[in-house]
Amino acid sequence: MSNFINNKSALGCVFNIQKFCIHDGPGIRDVVFVKGCPLSCRWCCNPESQNIFIELAYKEGKCIGVGECGRCLEICSADAIKISENEKQTIEIDRRLCLNCGNCAKVCPSAALNLMGKFISVREVVDSVCESNIFYRRSGGGITVSGGEPLLQAEFTYDLLKECHRLGISTAIETSGYALWGDVERVCKYVDLIFYDIKSLNSNKHSAFTGVPNELILENLLRISKSFPEIPIIVRTPVIPGFNHTEDDIRSIVEFISSINSLKQYELLNYHNFGEAKYRQLGREYLMAGIKPLDKEYFEELQNRYSIPG
Ligand code: SF4
Ligand code: SF4
The missing domain is CATH 3.20.20.70 (Aldolase class I)
Known part of the structure; x- marks a missing residue:
């Protein structure tokens, strides 16, 4: 050291x-x-x-869907996450509202959401x-x-x-x-x-x-x-x-x-x-x-x- x-x-x-x-x-x-x-x-x-700055990345293929999970939706206080209109009901991030706080990444069980940078x-x-x-x-x-x-x-x-x-x-x-x-x-x-x-x-x-x-x-x-x-x-x-x-x-x-x-x-x-x-x-x-x-x-x-x- x-x-x-x-x-x-x-x-x-x-x-x-x-x-x-x-x-x-x-x-x-x-x-x-x-x-x-x-x-x-x-x-x-x-x-x-x-x-x-540190920013949020989202890998749609890893999202297990809001029907099964939806934890990110619940935790985002900026209202930056919406449900996609696809069969799997994955999510969409509204980048204009996202604060890159990373709270959603902390609760995402499948690592679909990650913060880039530290x-x-x-x-x-x-x-x-x-x-x-x-x-x-x-x-x-x-x-x-x-x-x-x-x-x-x-x-x-x-x-x-x-x-x-x-x-x-x-x-x-x-x-x-x-x-x-x-x-x-x-x-x-x-x-x-x-x-x-x-x-x-x-x-x-x-x-x-x-x-x-x-x-x-x-x-x-x-x-x-x-x-x-x-x-x-x-x-x-x-x-x-x-x-x-x-x-x-x-x-x-x-x-x-x-x-x-x-x-x-x-x-x-x-x-x-x-x-x-x-x-x-x-x-x-x-x-x-x-x-x-x-x-x-x-x-x-x-x-x-x-x-x-x-
Ligand atoms: S990083 Fe923060 S503001 Fe952006 S979508 Fe996730 S919880 Fe919402
Ligand atoms: S927390 Fe992760 S797996 Fe769950 S709905 Fe959000 S992005 Fe998909």
């Missing part, structure tokens, strides 16, 4: 801590997924990461990482803070990475780069590896598909490489049909990052729609409905031509 962190350490709103991961940095790692993102990428496969202290996360630290050390792994956007909860991310660093645990972040430079600079002091998304060099298109322009993201990447030349950067591009899937799109990104001396690797990630069901569970629309992943051969050709191995 760490004795260093004082009681004033920031709390983070986190939606998952995945242990023993092997794809988010070297070795075996704990990945901490914080909630909240300034972007709203249409293809996001973790919609539960987008809002910074507040957790830096100490709890560090203690959990320390439990597995022997595996991490042997494998060259450590901790990766992901999201959402870790820099949106900059205080928590800073405290967490600083403490891990003090304990000799290797640290990484996965960031969109859309953050105040002051926060980027503070956090970078305790980061050993950065995964940095560059989605498009076309700012108008970037705005249309992610909700924000790209200038700040590009500027922060250049500033990190100049101010922290010792931190290796892995740039990643999710390749999205209809957004950035052409050779011109990818080539322009490769040209931009070619000036970065600390670039360790460039990865292309293929679009998938695995997160679609989660949009329904959160009562949101999936804006990529019906869009198919890229042809496998075409994507592999892009990878062969433009990715830069580590």
Whole structure:
């Protein structure tokens, strides 16, 4: 257990801590997924990461029906739950009325209702990482803070990475780069590896598909490489049909990052729609409905031509 962190350490709103991961940095790692993102990428496969607050998710297939149960209906004081007009008499959540209090989730016997996210202290996360630290050390792994956007909860991310660093645990972040430079600079002091998304060099298109322009993201990447030349950067591009899937799109990104001396690797990630069901569970629309992943051969050709191995 760490004795260093004082009681004033920031709390983070986190939606998952995945242990023993092997794809988010070297070795075996704990990945901490914080909630909240300034972007709203249409293809996001973790919609539960987008809002910074704790929210209710509902899996209709698990509901045993109001005739058999109805406990959520009884306990909701916000009148946010209605009976569906289907044979099984499952429920519907009125998101305009729901307070995300979680009372219904506490009484739901079938786990159809769940709160996404919880507040957790830096100490709890560090203690959990320390439990597995022997595996991490042997494998060259450590901790990766992901999201959402870790820099949106900059205080928590800073405290967490600083403490891990003090304990000799290797640290990484996965960031969109859309953050105040002051926060980027503070956090970078305790980061050993950065995964940095560059989605498009076309700012108008970037705005249309992610909700924000790209200038700040590009500027922060250049500033990190100049101010922290010792931190290796892995740039990643999710390749999205209809957004950035052409050779011109990818080539322009490769040209931009070619000036970065600390670039360790460039990865292309293929679009998938695995997160679609989660949009329904959160009562949101999936804006990529019906869009198919890229042809496998075409994507592999892009990878062969433009990715830069580590
Ligand atoms: S989270 Fe609270 S307000 Fe929302 S449906 Fe459940 S009990 Fe009602
Ligand atoms: S408490 Fe759960 S199982 Fe019971 S009616 Fe509500 S959602 Fe369905």
